[in-house]
Amino acid sequence: MNAPFPAGDAGSITRVAGIEVGHFTDTRRPTGCTVVMAREGAVAGVDVRGAAPGTRETDLLHPSNLVDKVHAIMLAGGSAWGLEAATGAVRWLEERGVGLDVAVGRLPIVPAAVLFDLLVGDMRIRPDAAAGYAACAAASSADPTEGNVGAGAGAVVGKVFGIQHAMKGGVGTASVTVDGVTVGALIACNALGDVIDPDTAQVMAGARTDDGRGLRDTRRALLRGQPPQPLLAGTNTTIGVVATDAILTKVQAHRLAIAAHDGLARSINPVHTMSDGDTLFSLGTGRAGKSLGMMVLATMAAEATACATVRAVQAARSVTTAEGLYLPAMADLRG
Template structure:
């Protein structure tokens, strides 16, 4: 664990804000950088919904970005980045091209259109305004679980949510992760209560149950939403290290191990699994190869933990027939461990 928050905001140089709409059952989470951050991303799901991700490749011109959005709403949710752009432009933040100022805001969106909320929002979806509101709320502390972009998230058998965690490397670099857990599969072993992430838990951050003594073949049976229903777990991992764009790309790729450890299963045809990686550039690498390798390992670990936290902290949506939350089913297991 890194510092007291155990949130991605333990990484110096970034803030996070949430906004949601309880009527539609969806929301937006925004990460804003105090200074433009070097960033990249990598998608491994078969159904991603993204905006402004091509420019994150190492061979593209833009050297750094101003914000990253993780939202619900599937393709409709991609409007959220426009609201964040509006907020940043009002505050004089953007990529200057002579007199033009263009905030660079990248986004991934998750599919939460079948969670029971009222999606009959009229001509235009509300995500642009939600993006603006989330940007207004950006700070060092933020809610987890049924909050922001995780408000309407679900998994195969439990309510999903917004999770975060952080860690510190042996050389003193801080790493962190934030994730919308909207998985096509499950975060718990069998029918629960143990999380697949249990081996990496620090303290009681998601119940302190660890792992069962034996994970039998029956407990490994696949549990998933089934049918042509997209899901999508989307995340941002960040570090205070000074990284190149190519290193940020490698960090995003390596962090997908965090999804694979926390979910049974990930990277499927109906997943949009996308991870952004950002470096705020506050602390240079010493032994570059060794220190960067540890950053990639701990970022993946932080993402694994963040996924479990997102489900552990979630509360059921206020709709008839809504998915139960982990706390609804297993709170006593955490008390009696």
């Protein structure tokens, strides 16, 4: 059998010149937020595929709209409440003179997306503006920490047959470099479906069997006629950012975000469901000074996204909440 995807150094989104990442992880319950920052501004796009998204300032990223550069992307837990974390990022950036020149000051542009982690611990604890501010203060160009951190602290995967049979998700990151151009991705994976190995189609983490010791394989279980547990819409969602140092137009950035969803489709099954708000942003810093063309960049974006999604469950660790919910990690089942 092939080795689990990926092998060796998977890279990270901060290998893209001009990109910084910072996490805030709440110590009171598993939740938090993650900022992907481009202080000098980056051409941006977005593609929303899930039917239950929670987002902020995504309309301005449409290719026909005016603003073509953003200064950060905020990813957060806490469902719609977590969108407040972006306000903290705006304040942090404004204090440092970063933002769009609006004559009377500089306005930081910070789109955001959230995932639902309110079933993991006390739902009254959610990322807020202070959390977003702290994530920015922690940002650096070092390889980001993965697993139970930031927006992925309360992430869970494989909930089709109930959260009691699910497993721990998290944050993962990866990058691909071709001919001096890098494309990287950072994914907070809180998918309703299973995470699968893109190379072998083997289930890596997701819905567990009734005894909790094995993997059910959600796709095959559904096709056998096993009924899913009734689902509350929007209680899942995978969110993330794909970034490149290639030169991009706003239209190309939009297409790159679309292509990145191919990576989710290769690494999550089922994906883009009525109960997920799957949203991916794209950033182009232009620091490489060239472009490889959209065929190559799109291929790299999908690859980095799939790899980062896998990394999210590989790096995750088990959680037991005060309420008694146990969420094992991939490493626990393999062990």
